Amino acid sequence: MSAAEGARSGAIAVEVRELVKAFHDPRRGTFRAVDGMSFACRRGEVFGLLGPNGAGKTTTLRVLATVLAPTSGQALLDGVDVVVDPLEARRRLGFLTGNTGLYPRLTGRETLSFFARLHGVPEERIPARVAELSKTFGMESYLDGRCEKLSTGQKQKISIARAVVHDPPVLILDEPTSGLDIIGSSAMIDFVAARRAAGTCVVFSTHILSEAEELCDRIAIVLKGRVLAIGTLQELCERTGTANLRQAFLHYARSVEQVAPSAGS
Amino acid sequence: MRRFVAIILRRELLEILRDRRAVLLAVVLPALLWPALLTFQRKVGDAGRARLGERELELEVRAEVRPSWLPELRLELERRGVTWLEDPLAGALAASLDRLRERELKGVLELGPADARPQGTLHFLSTDEESRELRERLRQAFEAVRRRERDRLVHEVGVAHDPAAWTWSEVSLASPERLRASQLAVFLPLVLVLVLLSGASFAAIDAFAGERERGTLETLLVHPVPATAITAGKFLAVWLVGLSCVLLNLASLLVCYQAGWLGTSGGSLELPPLGAWAVLLLQMLLLSLLLTCALVVVASRARSFREGQNYVLPLTLFALLPTGLATLPAVKLTALTGLVPLLGPSLAVREAFAGRALGLGTAVAAISTAALVLAGLRSVARALDAERVLREVAPRFEADRAGVPGRRALAVALVAFFVHAWGSVQIGSASSGGPYLQLAFSLALVLPLATFVAARRAALSWSEALPRGAPRSSRAWIALPCLAVGALGFSLLAWRVQSALHPDAGAPSDVELGGSAALRFAFLALLPALAEEAFFRGPLLAATTRGGRLTAGLVSSAAFFALFHLSLTRFLPTFGLGLVLGGARLATGTLWIPIAIHAFHNACLVTLSLQPDPDALLAELQTQSPWLVLGLPLGAWILRRGRAGPDRA
């Protein structure tokens, strides 16, 4: 039994139903960044949202992370509705984006302790947890230096450690490898794989095909705020009759473009 | 909740304290800057005055008469470091004055006969500080001589009772220590406002805009902490930093004062009684909370550190105005002034130091400020509204293109304003010109030219710059009379407010223009309506409102419209009228409506000025003006209905 099949049998950790998020702008009027999106992912599964810039990936993940309120539809995180109980949802969530910053004048240790406290980790358990993370990610040598003096890779590791400091059952990663070099992004890939093994549900967005191919158990192809297809890499290729993800994606993208003008008339 | 606030507060304070610049601003600057600056200023001032005082100054004396006290005056002057140059063979006065202008001499004293008493004339150079110093020494020396001379005269004629012995004494009912303290207290709110805004602005911008810029805000928002707790923690951090800045500055100032570095003699201070302290602390507390609210709201609107700084300057200027007003002795604490934000508590602090702690004004100030603080805290609580914060991305450093036409049109308006102001002054000062030439220059030359250039520079099409078609809806013509009457009422009302502020500003019916009635109507009603609307409501408004910036466009075009009237006292009425006219243009989509309103408004005022007793009529009209103003909402309502119709269909 493959890993994907194993995941499929697990409990549903994240569920998005008919999600719509509309923005109102006095200059441009109302437009829908997310336009009726639905998907579900299970524990121990890595679920990828694949789409070009502006497809609505970030907005969806932000709604899941409770920072944006959905216009309509529902989003459940580990069974908790993000609108009904956002604080409970946040407790079960680790969130990381590619452009996450760090407080420049705090040390790595202080940063981790600060966020652990915010997550309500008991005070006496914090030092042990920080030491554990520091060992996992190999940060012992620079954990007590100020963040502003660290290199990009070191900052990235602290950011990752920050996201899992409370050991969340769901991890949401928004283009986590943007701006990282080969070593940085492969560390990220290793990290995601490790979380999957630990039974965490990982939802992540990307526009890089190779990452999606390598990491995701299932992929959702997203365009213009809608999910066009969901499936494993193999399923997507089979359904479109193409050889790889790139061609499958282009197939779906073209189908939308052909439909769009006729829908508008 | 409280735990989270404490966690956030701790982190904010930690970060601020670790920032060298913040610490510099908050601690080192007050502790070192005040003493250093004041000592420097005092030392330099003393040195300068000493240098000036030591200088030997040359005075040429040309005495035609020699009163008996002349040697005495010479002695007094020489004792004060003045060289007495008297040459009986001196040339013409003009030559001496030339030498004075060449600054070889510092003064020329002429003593000549006039009737019964000698006439003394001092020629000096007001632009030369040594010459001014000489004048001062001469005045003192002469005063001393005159006093002695008068005593001698009175003694000579034998006045039995010399009023010179009459005395004036003042008994102050406050100890000098109390007085000094209350004199300093007048500036207490000013120091509080300035120091808090400058000291805490760094913390506020760093905690809100800075966090957005660094990208840590989103991280913070996905933690299981209510956004209000985050805001509260940050707010407290900003407030504490501001407060500590204020305390440090006050302590430093007090030390400087005691040491006598403030240019005063120094001396001890007696603080007000305890009861006054409670009032004082409460007012200062409320004041600091209010300012922190303002700072936080402003900082949370900024998308980057730099943008935050741009917002703080205007905020400081706005805050300084009412606080500065409170230093004027004639502004008293009443129920009305107590209501004014910042002014009320500032006055209450002053009163508390003067020993009048309790009163209606103090209570009103405290209650109104507390209400404002509550309202401020409510908007602070919304400061980290995720929807807004995350959607507004950090600005690009080059301004976006949408504002370019607006800026170009404003630049044209600015140039036109200077040309118009210059021309008006030039023609006004030339006796031959007269007001008609002035009007013709501005209305028939400057404004049409500006209209043309602005439309060109802002790349507007003619139909865009000067929309001359029919209004969007036929209801505009129904709304027109209402709007015209409303605009007139509004302008009259604004005049009333303005003349309450400024009684000698004159009346709107003051028209210093001769000529026939027809000429007046043409130059004061028709021509301004056409020329001014064509520019201000034409390309200027069209360009500045581009890209949906309605408010900015309306305000800037109205401000220029008001500026063009070249009168500070008429700023308020003309600015308001500009807003109404601009609104009418935007709502109806044609220039004809504002032109009609403007012409009607001006024609009414001209008609008024032609009446035998315009002032009485004006007063009558002004009492009715609140009713006339109702025409504005009525007209707006008609227009709205007219616009809503096609939308629904």
Add this chain to the structure above:
Amino acid sequence: MSARLRDILLILRHELRSTFRDRNTLIYAVALPIVLYPAIFLVVVQLLQLQGRLERAAPLRVALAAPERVLGWEDPESGLELAEFRAALAAQLPRGPEGEARAVEWKHASLEEARREWKGDGARAALERHGVELLLHVERDSSSAAWRAQAHHDPLALEARGAASAWAGAWNALRDERRVAAYAAAGGTAAAFEVLAWSEVDATPPVNRGNRLPALLIPMILIIMGTIGAFYPAIDATAGERERGTAETTAVLPLPRTYLATGKYLAVLTSALLAFALNLLSMWLTWPLLRASLAGGVEAWNLSLLQIALLFAIGGLFLSFVSALLLSVAVYARTFKEGQAFLGPLYSLCLLPAMVAAVPGFELDQRTACVPFLNAALALRAIFEGHAEQHLPALLQTGGVCLLLTGLCLMLVARSYLSEETLIGGDSGGFWVRWKAARSARLPGARRTR
């Protein structure tokens, strides 16, 4: 046009465009002078007028305790009746700007009350009971037979402060008037008593007569605002470019880097000069506003063409130095914030000497002309006051010092701007670390500057 000049102008144009699209620069170089001065003048004048109006509108309230006849001697009948005394005293009070008399509200108090109660807390109670700000007790001294006036007031009440000195002045003026009368009654003449008719004539050429006040104020403002005009562009041209991520793009342009540095420098200088000119213009335009609102007291100021030319010559030389100085420090900044942190202290430090120029006792001479900032402020003041031609050597020296310092700073700019450290160095370290690093590392192509 030579190719070199064309390249520099190209860069200058680019820099200027980006400089003047920056909001900070626009605010400080353009909007501030144009909007702020009229606004500040307007507000200050309105406030002063408001203060004056409020003060004049409120009557002086005073409780008077005095005998039936006041200020007489020998024969008590020679004195003034109480009403006459009140009128005579009130007539000596300072008048409003249009010569209008102050309104006075008199309250009557008995002599017994004054003698018995007007002490300490009793006086305070009397002030409240009568509803006045001043208690005036006028009585003849029993031993010396001289008239004595005693005023009780509470200086903590702000409105009472001015009142006490106004009444003291009125009393003294009335006393002098009575003295002349006494002298005349004894056979003297009022003319003899005056000793000397005094008048003062200002020999300043009428053109410059009104320049005294602006000469103290405007040079300082020009220096401060001109420096601010260079402040943001200097940061924008260096740290701003790094922050935008265009520093490297610019560095690989096929141009000698000295051209880049020159173009940037000229852009900074242009902005500073613009701020200087706009501030001068705005001051000139708003001064009449101040005069019109203040009704007398402030005179108009005039500048001859020569004065304007000299102002711009000295101002230009000074600003060329300031621009170079600010740029030579801003080069080390990585971010806008850092640029502010570097330049801020420098800026405030530089302004101290400029402030000295507003203090009496300092003049432009051979010694002061050597002190940067002070020399420019003093020179601008001398030009304003209209006696610059008398200081020609010192003026030349000021210009020379500015030029020399400009050259020095530009050398620093050229050296640091071309170093690896400043162009692509890391974020770590403070100003001094980077400064030292910049000394050692040079980029390829830097040599071409020679």
